[in-house]
Amino acid sequence: MTALVDRVPGRGTTVALAAIGLALLLVFLVHGYWAFKLATVVILALAVRGLQLLIGSSGQISLGHGAFFGLGAYASGVFMSQAWLTPYLSVPVAALVCGVLGFLFGLPAVRLAGPYLALATFALSLAFPQLLKHPLFEDWTGGVSGLSLDPVTVPFGITWLHDDQWALLMTIVWAAIVYTALHRLVCGPTGLAWISLRDHPTAATAVGVDVRRWKAIAFGVSAATVGAAGALNTVLTGFVSPDSFTVFLSLSLLVGVAISGPTSILGTGVAAVFLSFAPDVMEKVSRELTGVLYGAVMLAIVFVVPALNQWRRRSALKRRADTAAPAPVPVPVAATPEQAR
Amino acid sequence: MMEFAQQVAAGFVNGCIYAMLALSLVMIYRATHHVNFAQGEMAMFSTFIAWALVEAGAPYWAAAAGAIAFGFAMGAVVERVALRPLHDSPALAVVTVFVALMIIVQSAAGLIFGHETYSLDSPFASWGGVGQGLLSGHALGTVLVTVLVLAAMSAFFRYTKLGLSMRAAAINPVSSALSGINVSRVLMIGWGVAGAIGAVAGLLAAPVVFLSPHMMSGIMIYGFAAAVLGGVDSPPGAILGGLILGIGENLLGAYVTGNELKLTIALVVMFAILVVRPRGLLGGKAIQRV
């Protein structure tokens, strides 16, 4: 009876459904710039979710996920510009490419810990734009100028949707699919493997988890997710260039995860909204102080979010205790002599 | 041959600058087990202080002292204000603080000093140089200062109580406090010293890369890489890492791979080294028992 509360987050499902419903509703309400902006928020949320999976579930911090975002973006850009795949079909393929490369990068990288892993991934995000510019790949990547693609248009001659709305709709659909898949993974044995190796690698080994392999898989799945976001971004904007995927993108994703917390799905949405709107708002407040304000708000968030999370966790625990326990039990149970009998 | 020597010499001097930054990172790592991404920006800001003082008419050495003092104060304040409240927060929160600091310090510098490039001349310029442009006076000075700082830092950790306290506090703050170590003071000093070393690094870098709010963004990557390559808790490792990167990068770029992928190749090599030695070249072993 108590089992359900812990694992199947009934409230989470409701929230997810509500979010998807709301998003779909918005598809029909907005168009033009706001449809575009909303789609970028969804894409950012997905990218943050991807990194969150790595950090929250498997405990590895990556400063290089901007590179996977870029890789996904370029993969889909190349598929589209070479006319190998239609825009939205390029998304899963790009994700797959990122997943495989992420896994391969992860295999050796999982030997590293803490600052060493941070540097290795940081290196990835530094090297990535340079590789894109390299003459070897220039035919495909378009070199420094990048690729400009045809914008997506509504298919099947549908007239009651704007192009922007169609793009938003497809973005939401893909994002929902990826979110659901990740959710299933995290709730199943895969999630158990990740959580265990994050919290205690030795103990994880002792319960039969192949730590190296699952760390690398976490890297791969995370890269695939971020890559999917990148691919969606290409489809949405119709443009990729090396300079869009700088270190700052990687750091922004990291900040996103700091805001969202290690596991909260809703948090990824909040983080995306922050990352997407905060710079605009700051710019409105003061152009000179944009950077200082943005940084200050980030600092503030770091101090506020944990307090919020703690409060949430506590109320969640309380809720569980209320629904789970037949009678209120003092939480720390001491083995008093009476109880032992 | 001359060209080869020049490449090595130029790499050596750059390596010293990377190493100085790496040393300041090592300092912070030893004191708090964090890698401060904003270290480069903090160093930049301190260097601007020196520049402002020189502009205001102060003699170079007074300005440098002012910058170093400022670096110390800034490090200490950052620890006190931004880091201490987070002492039991997840690593991610700390990383975010560093990113935020990086942005804040950089834009504040732009706001205060403008985005142009300035020059801050080297106090060692008058030493003349060695060889035909092989080692300039500034290069000689850079090497000298690096050696001095390394020696001082190694002695500090090995022979002083404060050094021991610092290592202890980073490993186990609770036990340290129970042993009578004023952990917060030690951390603050650790950050302060790191800030001061950073300022020295900035002063050494300024005559080479010139002064601007973004002067460190290119160098810091190497400082970071040097620290990690050498082993992020080892001062000699920082120097070794810095020199390997500085010289290796120049030689690779000039004779092997061409300049476009210079950084990329350097990073790939470093990654390979790390995969074989996951704690860097001179880093301490991970101590884990069950």
Added chain:
Amino acid sequence: MSDALLKVRQLGAAYRSTAVLGGVDIDVRRGGITALLGANGAGKTTLLRSISNVLVKTSGSIELDGKPIRGLATDTIAAMGVGHVPDGRGTFTQLTVEENLLVGAITRRGKADVRADIEAMYALFPKLAEYRAKPAGLLSGGEQQMVAIARALMLKPRLLMLDEPSFGLAPKIVRQIFEVLSRINREQGLSILLVEQNAHLALELAQDAYVLEMGRITLNGSSASLKADERVRAAYLGI
């Protein structure tokens, strides 16, 4: 007990929001050994942490030698002569055994004195002498426990608080340690507050004893009187 070195009154303690202790009164006599018994989770560790002011929020009053110390910084309390062997040993894993001991003596002056004490510790725990240059984190569980005790003794404390010193130690070593503690107590007048699950040993060593249950003191008195108590005999001594 007017000659109390440590005087705890109406102590309350909490972790974040969970209250653990409610109104605890305890005295440790100057030069005496006081044992604290209690079930798992009763709050013994929390009581020691409250005195050292680590990790917990406290209320009430704590006096050392008549001076109020509640709320003072942990290191200040340590510097006033309160040694604390924490539960879980608190090893400085990357430091060598010898450096661990040096950290213990960090508040002391006089190099020669400290040196002599380190040698004394090595005499007490020959195993540690053997491993003096080894990173302490590599030692076995019991060896690390020895390091923890030695480190606390290096502080030259007036009051030594031990949180389950016998934890993970072989019977022979436990007996040795208890003998040493009793000797230091006799010879140097070191006052000791001892938390120990091995009630037999604890009551043997101590003059006074308390029983802590669910965050409250439920029994106190001389060790002898507690040894005779029915409840103590059933729950802690297994007789």
Added chain:
Amino acid sequence: MGAVLDTGAAVTDAAPRASEPLLRVEGLGIRFGGVCALQDVSFSVMPGMVCGIIGPNGAGKTTLFNCLSRINDLHEGRIHFNGRDLRGIGAHQVAALGIARTFQNVALFDRQSVRKNVETGCYLGFGGRHFASLFMTRQGRRDRAEIDTRVDELLEFARLRDVAHVLVADLPFGVRKRVELARALAMRPRLLLLDEPAAGLNHEEMEELLGWIRQIRDRMGVAVLLIEHHMSLVMRVCDQVVVLEFGRDIASGTPQEVAANPEVIRAYLGGDE
């Protein structure tokens, strides 16, 4: 409560081999740097037996466990478990063979609830069927349900039902040890390695532990290897005891024999009681 005790795969699988030792350690040796942590250690354990490992601190007891669970490499000797040589086996594969353990320093997943911790012990129960759970196939749902029941039973067994949703980090030490025990049992082991399970327990709790170990042996048919410094527990629960000193096995036999052995008294027990 009964189910968990009677459905252990261990009983049925282990039965045919009952006459052969479940675990055979031969000439085991391991060095750290120059120091020999273990040297020529040999003993064997029959299925369904409780075997105590005692010895002074630093004798190599935990190291022995680490060899059995393949965290450390063995430099010399062999370990046979259930007829298989453990040498070629990776640390994460040991669990699948049926060896579960607890740790001297309690190795739990601190940021998870008690329930989740025990569930992690069931990881193997999913048999690597990750896709089944990703696509929520019938198999996936069946796995899920089965594991839920198993966890419930174990929580009941280890008296953890009331704290099922508490984060283990917030639990007192003794309770954490119970969680670790439950997690190990969730793996349905044939051999259970317990590293100082009684450390830090009071008398009362030790009695409870004793009862559990007996149940694990008698009703689940699981063999137990027990490191302990509490001689009273060792004397009462072990069928056989091995004594280590400086990495060597200096004595073995029934608890009574061992306790009377003058070598053991000198090296370990000290004095005469």
Added chain:
Amino acid sequence: QTGAAPRGVIKLGQTMPYSGPASALSAIGKVQTRYFKMVNEAGGINGRSVELISLDDGYNPAKAMEQTRSLVEREGVVAMFASMGTAQNAAVQRYLNTRKVPQLFVYAGSDRFADPKYYPWTLPGLPTFSTEAAAYADHVHRAKPGAKVAVLYQNDDFGKEYLNAFRERLKEIGSQAEVVAAAGYEVTAPTIDSQIITLAGTNADVFLNITTPKFTIQAIRKVSDLPWKPMHIIPITSNFVATVLRVAGLDKSTGLISSTPSKSAGDPEWAKDDGYLGWVSFMKKHYPEGDLTEQLNLVGYSMGHLMTEVLKRCGDEITPQRILKEATTIKGLALPALIPGITVNTSPDDYRVVRQFRLQRFDGTRWVPLA
């Protein structure tokens, strides 16, 4: 619906790196915002006021795209004006051309911004790199026939286009001079010492230094440390006296060759020039905190004039089509910053706004025209 400006206001959009590594370049946006304020205060253009919405893109192409879409679709700007950066403008070029929004006088020199066939809605604001590079090729050919040329170039559109154009021009005019070594660097690199050493090793006669200001400064310094004494050419984008040469050291900069279509800010040569004085009085009145030696302030102001002229010629028809038409049919327009004799000329099949330069040499205090 795009571009339908409310009666009385002409909305222009712009993206600028107010934050990020290229913040120094945002001087253009700052001065232009003030420029249009001045225009409005003086009664606007044909009775309409101009609103220049200048947004921050952090020098990131993706952000530039987002901001541009916001300007076009939310703000309904009628044209984009003088947005900064090659990659940033390239990112939105396709979008703006599809949308038929004029992308005017972009602050970038790539040839792709002067390509009426593919991108009829885009015009450059700077002389294109290839025009400039060709000018230097001609000069090298004339001054040092048969010279060996060593090139340092930034590894991006700027550097690569420039280098290619230089090479091609040499070939085209059948010059004996040739590029014997070319070393690239990444904008993220901390120093370019190593590249300079390599180039110096060739002992070339000419050093073509295609770098952005920060690296131009480093290169001037490093070259002066070495025994190498080539003819040293630097590009328009970094030939600023106040922010580049003075920092590198005026003595060390003596002898540099460069070219320019514009007057040099702070140069006494123009002390009596009307256009220049107009700028000075604008700065004093509307931008007192602005730097009178900062070249970007002069250039930005001058581009403002160009835009004003285009809008003026549109009369009452403020539509994208009309604006484009006027912008692509300018004949012999003089601007305050352009050196007398150099004018703006565009035609529907040649979008290069500025095609003439003056070659110049730095004499230790100021740029002097080469004979």
